[in-house]
Amino acid sequence: MTKLSVNINKIATLRNARGGNVPDVQKVAVDCELFGAQGITVHPRPDERHIRYRDVELLKPLVTTEFNIEGYPSESFISLVKGIKPHQVTLVPDPPGVLTSSAGWNTLEHHDFLVEVIGEFKKHGIRTSIFVGTEKEMIEGAAKTGCDRVELYTEPYATQYPNDPEGAIEPFVKAAELARELGLDLNAGHDLDLHNLRWFKQQIPWIKEVSIGHALISDALYYGLQNTIQMYLRQLRD
Numbered sequence: 001m002t003k004l005s006v007n008i009n010k011i012a013t014l015r016n017a018r019g020g021n022v023p024d025v026q027k028v029a030v031d032c033e034l035f036g037a038q039g040i041t042v043h044p045r046p047d048e049r050h051i052r053y054r055d056v057e058l059l060k061p062l063v064t065t066e067f068n069i070e071g072y073p074s075e076s077f078i079s080l081v082k083g084i085k086p087h088q089v090t091l092v093p094d095p096p097g098v099l100t101s102s103a104g105w106n107t108l109e110h111h112d113f114l115v116e117v118i119g120e121f122k123k124h125g126i127r128t129s130i131f132v133g134t135e136k137e138m139i140e141g142a143a144k145t146g147c148d149r150v151e152l153y154t155e156p157y158a159t160q161y162p163n164d165p166e167g168a169i170e171p172f173v174k175a176a177e178l179a180r181e182l183g184l185d186l187n188a189g190h191d192l193d194l195h196n197l198r199w200f201k202q203q204i205p206w207i208k209e210v211s212i213g214h215a216l217i218s219d220a221l222y223y224g225l226q227n228t229i230q231m232y233l234r235q236l237r238d
């Protein structure tokens with residue numbers, strides 16, 4: 001089964017626009033789970049422009065499915081995650097202030113750093129996943145860092161999918177097969193939506209988890225959160 005982890009950063013962005021507590025990020029997380037989501041993802045950034053460190057602390061006792069914290073492993077992020085002990089931490093190479101994650105790790109260049117950080121999280125019993133592109137060397141490099149999983153950066157897939165689904169998925173299937181051979185479990189995320197998700201899942205059925213934020217929260221404006229989550233779950237059904 002592929003888990004749907006809902007990234008709730010956009011809910012925090014909306015809340016922060018007015019300074020109060022509407023919409024209530026913690027309530028939305030609990031409701032996503034009630035509506036069928038099998039995980040909650042948050043991505044606290046250093047400027048706290050959407051999810052804040054305090055949100056993550058408040059969410060910890062409320063999330064009963066899989067809690068996934070994403071982010072660049074700065075000192076403050078590492079200590080937050082070690083304190084919270086989520087089920088999974090996903091490491092992204094974002095420079096501070098970037099609009100959204102736009103590339104995977106260079107796992108060769110950052111090998112030593114990743115080994116050190118991943119080792120630290122593992123000591124605390126936290127599963128580690130690192131965000132990577134589909135290049136063979138980057139997947140091979142990921143396997144040498146000691147991480148448990150890789151999260152494939154799916155933006156290039158999503159961009160190409162409408163015109164060329166076969167071509168779009170090809171490098172992802174290759175990368176997924178290589179990851180599997182190397183003993184890495186697989187996640188995916190970025191720009192997945194109601195149109196491109198089913199094909200992705202059909203071609204890489206062993207994928208463990210997708211984390212989806214922007215499109216899912218946008219679809220919820222039209223269909224409502226409960227329906228939308230059910231619609232995404234249907235795309236993932238075998």
Ligand code: PXP
Binds near residue numbers: 090131189213
């Ligand atoms: N995975 C990672 C590492 C991300 O940074 C993001 C965006 O925060 C996502 C998945 C979700 O992407 P989207 O919001 O496009 O669904």
